[in-house]
Amino acid sequence: MLQRENYQRIWHTVQLIPKGKVATYGQVADLAGLPGRARLVGKALGKVPQQGWQQSAVPWYRVINAQGKISFPIGSEQFERQQTLLQQENVVVLGNKINLKSHLWVPDLDELLFKLSF
DNA sequence: ACCTTGACGGTTC
DNA sequence: GGAACCGCCAAGG
Numbered sequence: 077m078l079q080r081e082n083y084q085r086i087w088h089t090v091q092l093i094p095k096g097k098v099a100t101y102g103q104v105a106d107l108a109g110l111p112g113r114a115r116l117v118g119k120a121l122g123k124v125p126q127q128g129w130q131q132s133a134v135p136w137y138r139v140i141n142a143q144g145k146i147s148f149p150i151g152s153e154q155f156e157r158q159q160t161l162l163q164q165e166n167v168v169v170l171g172n173k174i175n176l177k178s179h180l181w182v183p184d185l186d187e188l189l190f191k192l193s194f
Numbered sequence: 195a196c197c198t199t200g201a202c203g204g205t206t207c
Numbered sequence: 208g209g210a211a212c213c214g215c216c217a218a219g220g
Contacts, residue, residue: 079217101202112215114202119217121201139201147201154201198220206212 085109086120089192093138096165097181098174100142107183107192118147137161138181144174 085108092107093099099107101114110116121136137158141147148155150172159169167179183192 082217102204105202112203115200115215116202116217118201136201141201142203158201196220199218200216202215204212204214207210 082108082110082113082116083120083123086117087124087134090121090134090136090139092183092187092192093135093181095135096167096179098138098140098162098167098176098179099181100176101139101147102142103181104139107188109192114142138165140174144176145172146174 086104089104089108090099101117104117105111105113108117117139121134121139124132124134124136146155146158146169148158155172159172162169162174167174
């Protein structure tokens with residue numbers, strides 16, 4: 077299917093997010109060559125193979141929303157899990173606020189040119 | 195085939 | 208800041 081191709085692009089892109097950094101859904105969508113389709117990123121992440129809470133090849137937890145917040149209801153199990161995983165990488169999460177100024181991933185030219193050719 | 199539901203985001207007020 | 212609105216589109220009912 078074609079949408080499977082989109083998911084692959086998204087997963088591939090998410091894998092490039094370095095440890096200790098985060099990216100937004102919209103940013104990932106853009107980098108994956110799917111501008112304007114941030115919601116699709118959320119969907120794709122929910123369908124990551126091995127979708128359990130154990131470590132997957134795709135660091136889904138490094139993706140947050142444009143407001144710098146975790147997109148799960150505060151207090152939910154998923155919220156806690158994501159927060160924990162982020163904090164394990166020294167990403168500061170205070171009151172569901174992440175400082176994008178210091179933690180947002182800014183891909184360098186090398187990555188844009190060679191790792192993502194969409 | 196129609197309707198609803200999202201791990202969203204930008205614009206506007 | 209925050210809330211309302213709209214655009215987005217794959218899945219599931």
